[in-house]
Amino acid sequence: MLFRSEDVRLHELLFLDIETTGLGGAGAMTFLVGTGRIEGDAFVLRQYLAPAPPDEAALLHALIADGGVREDGPVLVTYNGRAFDAPALDERATMHRQRAGFDALRHLDLLMPVRTAYRGLLPSCRLGEVEHAVLGMSRPTYEVSGAETPAWYFRFLRTQDARVMAPLIDHNARDVLALASL
Numbered sequence: 001m002l003f004r005s006e007d008v009r010l011h012e013l014l015f016l017d018i019e020t021t022g023l024g025g026a027g028a029m030t031f032l033v034g035t036g037r038i039e040g041d042a043f044v045l046r047q048y049l050a051p052a053p054p055d056e057a058a059l060l061h062a063l064i065a066d067g068g069v070r071e072d073g074p075v076l077v078t079y080n081g082r083a084f085d086a087p088a089l090d091e092r093a094t095m096h097r098q099r100a101g102f103d104a105l106r107h108l109d110l111l112m113p114v115r116t117a118y119r120g121l122l123p124s125c126r127l128g129e130v131e132h133a134v135l136g137m138s139r140p141t142y143e144v145s146g147a148e149t150p151a152w153y154f155r156f157l158r159t160q161d162a163r164v165m166a167p168l169i170d171h172n173a174r175d176v177l178a179l180a181s182l
Contacts, residue, residue: 008106010038014067014074017175018085019168021150029056030092031153032168033063034176037074045176047169052157057096060089064100075106077179079127082109110182131178144171 015036022028033048046066050059068074078085086102093100115125122133131137144152144167156164 008075012075013038013077013108014105015077015176015179016067016081016085017078017172017179018088019146019149019153019172020088021153023084024088028088029053030059030088031056032149032172033059033089034172035063035067036176036180043180045173047172049165049169056092057098060093060096060098060100063089064093064098069101069105073105075108076102077108077110079114079175079179080109080111082107082112110179114182127175127178131181135178135181137178137181139174142167143174144168146171146175 017034018030019032020028020030029050031050031053034045035047036043036045038044048059048063048066050056063069076086086105086107089102090100111125114130118125118130118133122129128139132139149168149171152164152168156162156168
């Protein structure tokens with residue numbers, strides 16, 4: 001949905017990033033979702049984790065309720081979320097007999113303006129590259145990349161070692177904070 005930026009208040013923005021076990025299809029579950037919002041004078045980061053595949057429905061239920069998706073209709077702010085995050089969340093909610101509505105929200109997908117502004121000036125428009133070049137932020141060398149997150153989650157499921165989840169949770173939090181910074 002298109003909107004004019006002057007029609008949006010800061011507290012309406014819902015910064016969102018998801019981690020999944022794949023890029024699509026029935027088996028690609030959402031296991032971690034990070035959101036950020038301005039609440040009063042603070043930026044509040046919330047993360048929703050499904051510690052096992054059957055917990056995905058509860059994750060989605062909490063995300064939909066806490067994010068005010070149906071009640072306040074926030075403005076979703078993502079990085080490639082129009083093509084991936086919003087449809088993935090709606091599909092997964094449907095699979096769990098829930099109604100999400102992320103695709104119907106007003107949406108600011110930062111990938112499009114970043115591509116327009118920096119195509120040809122940066123080696124790539126990956127979020128990590130943009131935050132380094134534009135914001136001067138650097139990710140730690142030990143950080144798990146987005147492509148590696150499914151393998152790390154599956155390792156957690158096999159071992160039940162919560163320490164395996166720490167790098168994934170950190171990666172997701174950094175992505176949400178980068179969105180807000182951009």
